[in-house]
Amino acid sequence: MKSIAKRAAATKTDRTRFRLQGRSAVLDKRIHAIRSDLADVSLAGVLFSAHYAQAAEMSCVAPGTPVRAGKSLSAECVSQLLRGEIFHVLDVNAEWAWGFCGHDGYVGYVRREALDVREIATHRVTAALAPVFAEPDIKSRIVDAWPRGSLFPATSEDAFLHCAEGYVHSRQAAAVETAETDWVAVAERYIGQPYIWGGRGYQGVDCSGLVQTALGQCGRAVPRDTDLQREGIGNPLPDGAALQRGDLVFFPGHVGVMVDETQMLHANAFWMATVIEPLADVIARLKPDHDQPVLARRRIDS
Structure with a gap:
């Protein structure tokens, strides 16, 4: 009787135990909106979550705002939204919104x-x-100031563009469909900007943020972080091939863009600024700490 009871209990347990069937996936949480309690509904066919949410699109109306790893002002800034960029909101309260950036899918928390x-x-x-x-x-009161790359709706009014917040001079903006054509020239306009971890041009920029925003203003969407860029931008250069303007050079946790065959433009923590310097100098600085300072060299198709 005991064995029958045990088998019956085991059968009952088996019937009530929840099992997932099918494939499981390990996704990069930087670019897939997954939390322990919630996930983007677009991932429903890929992974199990206790709850799913449909993203709602909202626009950044601040000149720029950090995208943070957690809902705290002390949490790491992993990226930035510029004015007018889209944020897909999956969860929101009075202070914080959680979701992902429209231009690159990067996940994080933004101040509501x-x-x-x-x-x-x-x-x-x-x-x-x-x-x-x-x-x-131009003599009137300044109510705000927006960094390069900011987006806004406006109508033309003589020499100005009239928007909800006020007036932007038409010489300082262009129609969104008018993309830049020389992305390296765009990147060079950031020379002198402070280096800021997670920056994309609001008060400062970081290495991969510089590459992303410069290419973005030329209508080319690319990933946010250096490792993602190393796998997702351009084509690898053969060993020994001469570098040229526009080539990307990847280091451990860093990336720079060549302005010619020897000089590299990059936002970096050594100078705490966006500068042009010899590639050889950068490699020499890294050699004491890295057996392989250069991880990859890639060329972007024109």
Whole structure:
């Protein structure tokens, strides 16, 4: 009788135990919106989650805002949103929104106050910093200032672009469909900007942020982090091939863009700035700590 009871109990346990069937997937949480309690509904066919959510699109209305690894002001800044860029919100409360960036799918937390209803941008800031004037007059009060790459909806009004916040001078912005054509020239415009971890041009920029934003202004969407860029941008160069303008050189946790066959432009923590310097100098600095300073060299098709 005991054995029958044990078998019956085991059968009951088996019937009530939950089992997942099918394949499982290990996804990069930097670019797949997954938490222990919630996931993007687009991942429902790939992994199990206790809850799924459909993303709602919102626009960044601050000049720029950090994308953080956690919902705390002390959490690591993993990227930035610029004014007008889209954030896909999956979870939100009074202070924080969790979701992913529209331009690259990067996941994180953004302050709720930096987001508002979805806008349809018509213009992009092309100046290093574009003042937003209260009136269509350069002598009027400045109500805000937006960094290069910012997006906004506006209508033309003489020499100005009229937007919800005020007026941007038309010489400091261009229509969104007017993409830049020389991405290295765009990257060179960031020379002198401070190096900021996670930066994409708001108050500063980091190495992969520089590459991403410069290419983005030429209409080319690329990943956010150096390891993702190393696998996802361009084609590998054969050993011994001469470098040329626009080639990317990847190091451990770092990337730079060649402006010619010997000089490299990069945002870096050594100088705490965006600079051009000899590639040979960068390699020499890294050699004491890395057996292989250069991990890859890649060429982007024109």
